[in-house]
Amino acid sequence: MTDISVVIPTYNRLWALPQAVESCRCAGAKVEIVVVDDGSTDGTWDWLQTQRDIVAIRTDNWGKDWAVETALRTARGEFVRFLDSDDWLCRDANARQLALARESAVDLIVAGYEDYDDKSGTRKVNAWEDCDDFIAQQLGEGWSSHYSAFLFRRNLIEGIPHRQDFALRDDRLFVLEVAMRKPRLAVYREPAFVHRRHAGERLQRTTGFKRDLGYWTHISIYRKTLGLLEQRGELTPRRKRAAIGMLWPNVRSFARAYPNEAAEVVDWIRGLDPDFVPPVRPALAFAYKMLGFAMTERLLAFRALPQ
Template identity: 25%
Template sequence: MKVSVILCVYDEERFIDKAISSILNQSLDDFELIVVNDGSTDSTLDIINSYDDDRIRLIDQKNIGLGASRNKAMKLARGEYVAFLDGDDWFCSDALEIAYSEAKSKDTDITIFQIKYFDDETGQFSDNDWFKLNSFDESFDDRVFTPDECRDFLFDLSVNACQKIYRNEFLRNSSAKFVEGIFFEDMPFFFEIFLKAKRISIIRKHLYYHRKHSKSITDIIDCDYLDTVPAGQELMRRFIDNGFYDDYKFDLLAYKINGPRFALSQIVDKCKEPLFNLIREDYLKIRDSKYYDDFLNELGPVKKKFFLDVIRSKSYDEFISIDD
């Protein structure tokens, strides 16, 4: 079997039909579609069951979250390569054929392709630099490269798990897993799996469509963004545990500070104080760790000031009263 597509869904009755149809109608037909219904409470399961296609493998379970569901499905995947699809998105009709052919012909561990945004409200399609792979210049086209060649722009890359096709054997041997129990499960997984890869390629074609709508987690800065803190903690741990920390610490520490820093400035008002408290708890642990001096020495002035102002403030009100 050439490809296993993993589709984990929770209450996606509005969009699940298009997601499934986009896989079943692929020009490449040697695949399995592993659908994980993660405790949906709407008609999602009924829609899934309405399909009579032996390429679909259904896992119906109590809700355990996206990260845990993906990890469960990865263990069951039988394809030579693995791809991910979100329940509100869809693949173009020849996506698997193009991605598989590229990965197979170049013997890659990971192949990355372009994503196009679709605004569900306006019906308009659009691009952004992340999804268009603009961080890769023309020297990366039509060849295999290594993570080390991306050192200068690693943290500018899209962490979206659905934007790649992965060699299944490589996934298993890497032992990389999605973070469980939080949002932003893609982020630590991406950096670990990318830095463990030996052979990577890109495809400058839009193979995947990401739907932006009122419930899109990445498009609404609400209390789900409290999870930027544990996601950043897990990212730091994986860099340290896998021996990546020393090589990347300058950009890693900036990235770790910038995520919660941006979220705190943009998050809805009711979530600002809880997010600040989580950030401060994290920074106090860093202050008492052997990595504290690295933060002081490696951070630029704006991020360093944020880091120290959070540590010095006993409350969110005190923090926002500090003069710029």
């Protein structure tokens, strides 16, 4: 039986993919490496044909979400991990997290990770922060890590897709949906993977309309999640506060281009928490009160007032 399936979607990243793949290989666990080449034109598919221990799948260039879903239909592991092709796993993370999962009989192993900067060569460890409410943590209470550091039991994530409608923030929604299933979890106290910061393209690095769409996608995910929690009677004040704290900077950023739409979200936030006080300077809070959120944000955009 396969212990772990590592799902790696990739597109024109042959410069990084071999390191990602090599990091998945380890003793102490039967690891299936599923790489979906999403229509690369840089020789990725030819390289994959030389790797005998990889399940290689070739698809048209429909994007990360479809690539991941294609991989999951093939994956056979008891546990699943998701890894971007420009990142890599820490040594023995697969085997050690698997051992912890078996020892603890849990559904999910969480962990922190390392940041690596290509330009400077510096590393920073982002250690896991404990929290007694996993949903509140994933909504924004404290720091919630990255899902590539997590090892998911396969039956925990059955029926939770990477949703194309939220593609710019698909992993955030995925983990929120996992959290709402209230998994039994254990903490792996070492970094589990290395997140590479580089000058190349990444989904989360956007500009212009796509950047604004990213803000709106984030807002939409939170509105959807909080609506579901409210339906279940699980939207506690603590979870509201966590979500609002995460939403506010996205709303402010979104307001630079779309103040009216952002103002609607602010009204929704105030409906969630009538006592909400915007974390801004008193003068700006006064302007919100007297002029309204949308007008104030328009003035800030046009006059470049200090914020």
